[in-house]
Each structure stands twice: as structure tokens, then as C-alpha cells.
Amino acid sequence: xxxxxxxxxxAVESFSSLPGIGKKSALRLALYLLNKDPxxxxxxxxxxxxxxxxxxxxxxxxxxxxxxxxxxxxxxxxNQDIICVVESIRDLMxxxxxxxxxxxxxxxxxxxxxxxxxxxxxxxxxxxxxxIQKRNIKEVVMAISPNIEGETTMFYLSKxxxxxxxxxxxxxxxISFGGELEYADEITLGRSILxxxxxxxxxxxxxx
Amino acid sequence: xxxxxxxxxxAVESFSSLPGIGKKSALRLALYLLNKDPxxxxxxxxxxxxxxxxxxxxxxxxxxxxxxxxxxxxxxxxNQDIICVVESIRDLMxxxxxxxxxxxxxxxxxxxxxxxxxxxxxxxxxxxxxxIQKRNIKEVVMAISPNIEGETTMFYLSKxxxxxxxxxxxxxxxISFGGELEYADEITLGRSILxxxxxxxxxxxxxx
Numbered sequence: 001x002x003x004x005x006x007x008x009x010x011a012v013e014s015f016s017s018l019p020g021i022g023k024k025s026a027l028r029l030a031l032y033l034l035n036k037d038p039x040x041x042x043x044x045x046x047x048x049x050x051x052x053x054x055x056x057x058x059x060x061x062x063x064x065x066x067x068x069x070x071x072x073x074x075x076x077x078x079n080q081d082i083i084c085v086v087e088s089i090r091d092l093m094x095x096x097x098x099x100x101x102x103x104x105x106x107x108x109x110x111x112x113x114x115x116x117x118x119x120x121x122x123x124x125x126x127x128x129x130x131x132i133q134k135r136n137i138k139e140v141v142m143a144i145s146p147n148i149e150g151e152t153t154m155f156y157l158s159k160x161x162x163x164x165x166x167x168x169x170x171x172x173x174x175i176s177f178g179g180e181l182e183y184a185d186e187i188t189l190g191r192s193i194l195x196x197x198x199x200x201x202x203x204x205x206x207x208x
Numbered sequence: 209x210x211x212x213x214x215x216x217x218x219a220v221e222s223f224s225s226l227p228g229i230g231k232k233s234a235l236r237l238a239l240y241l242l243n244k245d246p247x248x249x250x251x252x253x254x255x256x257x258x259x260x261x262x263x264x265x266x267x268x269x270x271x272x273x274x275x276x277x278x279x280x281x282x283x284x285x286x287n288q289d290i291i292c293v294v295e296s297i298r299d300l301m302x303x304x305x306x307x308x309x310x311x312x313x314x315x316x317x318x319x320x321x322x323x324x325x326x327x328x329x330x331x332x333x334x335x336x337x338x339x340i341q342k343r344n345i346k347e348v349v350m351a352i353s354p355n356i357e358g359e360t361t362m363f364y365l366s367k368x369x370x371x372x373x374x375x376x377x378x379x380x381x382x383i384s385f386g387g388e389l390e391y392a393d394e395i396t397l398g399r400s401i402l403x404x405x406x407x408x409x410x411x412x413x414x415x416x
Contacts, residue, residue, distance in 0.1 A: 007263050011255045025228065028228075029226050033259060042257055047218040048219055048253045050218070051241060052242065055216065064242075065213045090235065097210065
């Protein structure tokens with residue numbers, strides 16, 4: 001596409017370099033900015049520069065935050081005996097959103113994937129083991145997606161943590177709430193029968 | 209959603225204030241920026257501030273550009289006798305993209321829409337009439353979307369320009385290339401028969 005202005009071209013390029021945004025959407029977004037107050041656009045743009053330059057990784061759990069000690073690690077009202085291991089801070093946020101977990105986290109920053117050349121050394125696994133020993137952690141919940149890389153990672157983690165005196169659990173697999181039995185895949189359905197649980201009414205206030 | 213950092217929250221807010229981007233996509237985009245070079249993010253953000261602050265409207269045709277005389281008006285090789293009237297610079301760009309028009313433009317900046325409180329006075333119509341007289345324009349092509357507001361605007365424009373000694377035309381309506389007759393609406397199909405044209409092979413080099 002030919003643009004009447006280099007400024008438009010540059011802004012369209014910026015937007016379309018983001019994942020999932022094509023040239024046409026990018027142009028629409030650029031023209032949208034033109035209708036906004038200059039001060040608004042400045043604060044809009046600043047938010048990205050500040051995000052990139054000022055965001056800090058928690059030295060304890062690798063969560064991201066405004067400080068080198070994240071908001072979860074800072075909160076001493078949380079259960080200090082249990083660590084939930086997650087792949088990314090997006091998964092951490094999703095779990096926080098449920099309000100059913102009140103312990104600590106450990107963001108390993110990826111999954112073991114030999115195809116992509118990612119081995120355990122590239123992940124934050126060694127310091128998880130250190131942390132469990134130092135903080136005398138009682139339980140590790142592996143909240144990791146049950147795909148091939150995830151299963152590999154959980155297998156590695158469970159082997160690695162076996163010698164430490166810590167209970168290892170994983171989040172339940174089963175039929176989603178609102179899901180239809182007839183459309184569930186056989187592995188999930190089969191396992192959900194094997195790991196059947198006593199019937200109970202969930203209490204919205206319950207958290208680990 | 210609860211964010212572990214105000215910086216993330218602010219960046220997610222910025223992205224999700226754009227049309228068509230929800231909170232989840234916004235978070236994905238914000239986390240994408242974290243993997244980029246700080247210098248890249250600065251130039252990314254700068255492009256929006258510069259777009260908003262430095263882009264200029266052409267004094268002649270209201271196209272947007274790096275200067276108060278746009279690249280189209282500057283180009284003296286273009287046909288100075290014909291003006292194509294468009295609603296927005298997005299439509300202007302779409303026509304430029306076809307390479308079939310080599311005249312000048314006039315961006316009226318919207319369509320007449322009493323429901324939205326937009327009358328002819330809010331549009332760049334008066335200066336179009338002045339321009340036609342001053343520049344001795346021979347033809348005005350109305351390239352305006354054929355919806356209710358568009359038809360109203362074309363009706364108003366044709367009345368307004370009637371007294372000036374200028375030929376008024378509109379872009380052809382008909383079946384799209386690659387379109388299927390059986391799925392075309394009756395108005396389009398009916399009009400395409402009434403305004404049938406001599407059969408010709410289009411020449412890619414042809415332009416108005």
C-alpha cells in the first residue's frame with residue numbers, strides 16, 4: 001500500500017509488527033489515534049516505553065511486577081507452604097483470577113521442548129529446588145498445560161523434586177464445567193472416570 | 209483482571225482502548241513488547257506520538273501528509289482538470305491503490321447524516337465549490353459509498369455543484385469482479401443491467 005505520508009507509514013508499520021494485526025487493521029488503528037487528544041496519544045505511547053524499561057522480574061518467583069519483590073511474594077497473608085509452578089505469567093494471572101489459590105508461585109518461563117531447543121537449563125527449575133529447601137515448602141502444585149511439552153516438563157520436575165521432602169500434585173484434568181460429555185475426547189473422559197472424586201458442592205470461598 | 213503490576217495494567221489499558229482489541233489480546237500484545245529490544249519499543253511508541261503531532265492536513269484537498277501541501281497536490285504530472293470526491297483518506301488510499309485514477313482529490317471528511325447530527329456545514333463541501341471555480345475543474349467524480357448517507361451526500365453535492373460549469377459523475381455500481389450473479393442483490397443486479405456498458409478488455413494502464 002502507498003501511504004500519503006511517511007508518518008502514517010511508520011505508525012502502520014509499528015502496529016502491524018504486533019502479532020495478529022495486519023496492514024488494514026493497522027491503518028485503522030493509526031487513523032483512530034489521529035482523532036485522539038495529543039496528550040492522550042503521548043500517555044498511550046509512554047505506557048509501552050515504561051512497561052519495557054521499568055518492569056522488574058521478581059527475584060524469588062520470576063513473576064513480573066513494579067519491584068524486584070512481586071506483589072504475591074510481598075503478601076505475607078498468603079500460604080507460605082505451597083508453591084504453584086506455572087509456565088508463564090499469563091497462566092499465573094489466570095489462576096489468580098480464579099481466587100482459588102492463596103499460596104506462592106514459581107514461573108519457570110517456558111516448557112521443555114527439545115524440538116525448539118529448550119532444555120531444563122533454560123528454565124527457572126534449579127532455583128525452584130533451592131527455594132523449596134530454603135523455605136521449607138510442603139507442597140508443589142504443577143499447573144502446567146497437559147500437552148506434550150507440558151507432560152515432559154512435569155515428568156522432569158517430579159523426578160527432580162522427588163528427593164526433596166515435598167508433596168507434588170497437579171491440577172485436576174476432567175470435563176470442563178458446562179462441557180458436554182459426548183464431545184469430550186476419550187483420554188480426558190477416560191481419566192475423569194479413573195480419577196472420580198466424592199461429590200461435593202464447591203464453596204466459592206475455598207482456596208488452596 | 210488483576211495485574212501483578214501497574215505498568216502491565218497501564219499498557220493493557222492502552223492497547224485495549226483501541227477499537228477491536230479486548231483485554232486478553234491487549235495483555236498478549238503487552239507481553240509481546242517485553243520480549244523486544246528497549247530501543248525498538250521506543251521507536252514503536254514514538255511513531256504514534258509523531259503521527260499525532262506532526263501529521264498535517266493538506267490546505268487544498270484535506271488529504272493527510274507530511275506537509276500542508278499533500279503529495280497528490282504537489283505532483284504536477286497528475287491531471288489537474290478532474291477531482292475525485294471521497295469521504296475519507298482511507299477511501300483515497302483505496303483508489304490510489306487501484307492506479308486507475310490520476311487526477312486530484314477532495315476529502316470531504318464524512319457523509320451527511322442527520323441522525324448523527326452531521327450536516328453539510330461540518331463537511332469540506334464549500335471549499336470544494338470554491339476550488340472547482342478557482343482551478344477551472346472540468347469533472348468531479350463522486351467516489352462515495354452507495355449507502356443512505358452516501359446517496360444523501362451525493363444528492364446534496366450534485367445540487368450544490370449544478371450551477372458550476374462542471375461535469376459530475378459517480379463511480380460505476382455493478383457486480384464485483386469474481387462475484388456470483390445469483391448472490392447479488394436485486395438492486396445492484398437490476399442497475400447493472402440498466403447501466404450496461406460496451407464490452408471491452410480493461411487495460412491495466414488505463415487511468416482517468
